[in-house]
Amino acid sequence: MIRSELIQRISEENPHLYQRDVEKIVSTVFNEIIRAMARGDRVELRGFGAFSTKHRDARTGRNPRTGESVAVDAKAVPFFKAGKGLRERLNEEG
């Protein structure tokens, strides 16, 4: 499923909403999650999962092609952990 299919399904269930509003709802949900993580906040959605950031220290990397050393700055990386409810649903039958 891709973003446009998600929007289409929600639109079909909500015939009273304009499609552009549904587009805005979907992008607001995902953008808020990114904005929260960009501030270093965590987003916890019970039953679905939690989005957080993990810190990576600065390190000396290597260009695999040339073998040259390059300084890699410290940074934060996005992290998602699936929630209990979703993990269980994935494993229900079988």
Place this chain on the structure above:
Amino acid sequence: MAGKTLTRMDLSEAVYREVGLSRNESAGLVESVLEHVSDALVRGEQVKISGFGTFSVRQKAERIGRNPKTGEEVPIAPRKVLSFRPSHLMRDRVADAPAPVS
């Protein structure tokens, strides 16, 4: 602790502000987004949200684990796990996030 924790309520509030539906309906729609994503994953589909990332389900084979306390061997059943690959946009936006003081 540097970071706050946001919940469904904060996402609903954002939808309420941005779209101008009632708080109640905004909350219902946030739930609906999460449900559709979950349902697709449970059906075994990959969920690709451009600008956000890709959720996919991976099958893990059975393996032998060990109880670290007792040293006892325990089989770990084959199972499905969810993995998330963030988009470049998300990685870029998150790269400068302040590190939580833990």
